[in-house]
Amino acid sequence: MLHVVCFQMDISPGDPEANRQAVEAWVKEQMTNDEKPDILVLPEMWTTAYRLKDLDKTADAPKGETIQFLSDLAKFYQVNIVGGSIAVKEAGEIYNRALIFNREGELVYEYDKIHLVPMLDEPKYLTGGRQKVESFTLDGHKMGMIICYDLRFPELARSLAVEGIELLFVVAEWPEARAIHWEVLQQARAIENQVYLISCNRVGEDEGTLFAGRSMFINPWGEVIVKGTKDKQETLRAKLDLDEVVEIRNNVPVFKSRVPHLYK
Numbered sequence: 001m002l003h004v005v006c007f008q009m010d011i012s013p014g015d016p017e018a019n020r021q022a023v024e025a026w027v028k029e030q031m032t033n034d035e036k037p038d039i040l041v042l043p044e045m046w047t048t049a050y051r052l053k054d055l056d057k058t059a060d061a062p063k064g065e066t067i068q069f070l071s072d073l074a075k076f077y078q079v080n081i082v083g084g085s086i087a088v089k090e091a092g093e094i095y096n097r098a099l100i101f102n103r104e105g106e107l108v109y110e111y112d113k114i115h116l117v118p119m120l121d122e123p124k125y126l127t128g129g130r131q132k133v134e135s136f137t138l139d140g141h142k143m144g145m146i147i148c149y150d151l152r153f154p155e156l157a158r159s160l161a162v163e164g165i166e167l168l169f170v171v172a173e174w175p176e177a178r179a180i181h182w183e184v185l186q187q188a189r190a191i192e193n194q195v196y197l198i199s200c201n202r203v204g205e206d207e208g209t210l211f212a213g214r215s216m217f218i219n220p221w222g223e224v225i226v227k228g229t230k231d232k233q234e235t236l237r238a239k240l241d242l243d244e245v246v247e248i249r250n251n252v253p254v255f256k257s258r259v260p261h262l263y264k
């Protein structure tokens, strides 16, 4: 069983220090529980939120404070951290970068959001990722990670599923205005790829945008096993039986039935 916990967070806009303090307190609370989680998950752009005009000042350096902070927490509590994403400024460009740390505090994977969201003006302020997505391994299990708008591109999640991931993380600041897409697309990605899908969205409002919450844990059959509220900061948790992935892939063998050389 893999015990996964997500922080559906109300982010303090443009205030990385306040957000780091909130995350530190939350991590401490989780790790002093009797049942210690295996993986902690944070949302998208959790240090700054979408204060894009300020990112020149608030973005982290590539080996900056937030990266050290997450690595130290992972090592101190010996826990894997799917560190959501943060703004990172590198060679004059700003990226929306996801960060994954193992129990030793090592950065095992980083991913720059490929699809920048026009509805939130991301392409004006950020540079899209240029590296191919890859899977990563935590506690011996293959996993993948996408960021928010990436959810709309099924081929991205599929490429990770073809690599053999058992679990897909989706970190987000998905707005309430398109909440129906958020919910349905997550279930679709879980069903079509036969993976556990763990999403971590923010709640709250910033500069007129209301965010949707409804972070979800979805099993590889497509059932929502845990669902956050639409408007409250809260912690979501579940113990996942990864044998279910194998069982469902045996019962409905879509990966064996694929004929990719006939698709465009």
Ligand SMILES: O=C(O)CCC(=O)C(=O)O
Binding pocket: 044, 116, 117, 119, 120, 147, 148, 149, 150, 152, 172, 173, 174, 175, 178, 181
């Ligand atoms: O695709 C959407 O509707 C929302 C995407 C988004 O908010 C994001 O990528 O940050």
